[in-house]
Amino acid sequence: MRPSVVHLNGISKSYRMGEVGVRALSDASLSVSPGEMLALTGPSGSGKSTLLNIAGLIDCADSGRYLLEGREVGALDEHERALLRRVAIGFIFQGFNLVPVMSVADNVDYPLFLSGVPTAERRKRVGEMLAKVGLSEQAARRPDALSGGQRQRVAVARALIKTPRLVIADEPTANLDSQTANQVISLIRELCHEEGAACLVATHDSRMSDRCDRVLAMRDGCLLETVPPAQTLQGEAHEVA
Template sequence: MLTLRGVRKSYTLGSDTIHALRGIDLDIARGEIAAITGPSGSGKSTLLNLCGLLDSADAGEVRYDGATVAAGNEQERTALRRQTIGFVFQSFNLVPVMSAHDNVDFPLYLLGIAASERQRRVAAALEAVGLAAFGQHRPDQLSGGQRQRVAIARAIVKHPRLVIADEPSANLDAVTAAQIVALMQRLAHEHGTTFLIATHDERLLPHCDRALNLDDGVLAGGSYAH
């Protein structure tokens, strides 16, 4: 579903060059739940941004569903990202003046989906994350865990082929985290949704298909949870 070959990414910080990724080779299968672990500053967010087509590599190749994504073709990356990738950001990135319902609805609105179908999908997504009764609440009326669940609902509402999640359980209690893991597993197994997760949460790892470690821009061979 997603293939990276020899991917490198560097940033300039003042007079220093930060080598965030140092030649990443990675294959993620359709319907796989893969976790990326590693210390802060190891390059996890950079890797997620490249896999989610939010950024392009300095060198190497990214293939999405078998087709190479051209580094310089922002229009192609934007179309793929909007139509087929869902994101769960660590900082939520919810629109503060919109209700939970409208935040989840917004990606569908951008895709031009009919209002009746949008209403059905939004209701189903909020129900799936346990927030059916909170659709009209704005983000500032929700707890951190509830806002994280709104972000997860927004990520899955367009039925994406790939979900990129940065610390999706960071603000969730154990019970809610278990519910979100069960939801990811169901989407992966029933619909072939692929999940790529950056996490420090040891609770998630046994429920992932594979856990890989990223350290100083180098990706170590992953272990399979089952």
């Protein structure tokens, strides 16, 4: 059995809203292996985003252990979390979160630039990644000149360009039509498998959860039983256009 990229054990998190304490997560535990896509489903407010934020080193748990590739990371300070996030974790968002004044190529290049990768290597890797996501001809265009599906492909390319160990995807298909969603899902699966990255997805979209390797339901901050995907491999024949 392959070692887990992500291992969360007994994670709990509470917030205060005025005078009221809110339990966002309660004793949540999960593991994600290299190349595996794990979906978190459940209604709004069930704890999905809180769990993603903790796994993505954006927030810290109140209690529990977080191991990233065997390293205890739950007690890192904010600066240490930011440095590790920069090299080890890629993010894909519902709203794309692209820099509007930068070209497609520059958006994809940005994580490499922040990591200090030499210019020649950056150009080579960006060109290769844009070819993989089918956007070589769009490299010089800005995000507002692209369709929603193309912008999400840029976001996928940006998330994977630095070869992260973990990809966090928050509702990545929510704004896409069915054909485009299937293409984006296939692209995420293909690239995460190719790079050996674990992928943790929060989604309300059955098109997404049905194509993941495992599905965990969430309710009231608790992880429930594993829900078998209805069609994990269905749609694998869909090619990225």
